[in-house]
Amino acid sequence: MFFSSQAFVLIHVAISLAAIAAGLVAVADLAAGRLRAGWTAAFLWLTLATSLTGFLFPISVFTPALAFGVLSTVLLALAFAALYRFHLAGAWRVVYVVTAIAALWLNVFVLIVQAFQKVGPLHALAPTGAEPPFAAAQVAALAILVWAGWRSLKRFRPATTRPV
Secondary structure (H helix, E strand, O other), X not given: OOOOHHHHHHHHHHHHXXXXXXXXXXXXXXXXXXXXXXHHHHHHHHHHHHHHHHOOOOOOOXXXXXXXXXXXXXXXXXXXXXXXXXXXXXXXXXXXXXXXXXXXXXXXXXXXXXXXXXXXXXXXXXXXXXXXXXXXXXXXXXXXXXXXXXXXXHHOOOOOOOOO
């Protein structure tokens, strides 16, 4: 590997955080009924990079992290196809909204897991990840993204068949 394992973890985490930040902007745009090409592309490509770099970690058994990476990659393939191949035409608008938001949720889910494992005060609140503060954080994230998805499906109606 070209990087030390510590440097690689930092690069992976930085890509993940950038993907989440871009995803939050892209999803807020969808919920407002618009799509901005730059934020959307940044979100999709950075989220794909998060999944792909995750596959470069040493893998000896099939883990939940690996399952999330595979699922995220499948969701992103559909989102990319819906947006760039089918230009959000017909049902592809729904496919895009659902898969993009689901891919963001997977990244946010992992962020919450990692935060509760690695950030001292959060770890003290939920040392096993089975405590109410952890569950509350996950439910809140899911509820916000489900709401954003519902709102996006109602409001996001691209005026053009090509992304702007």
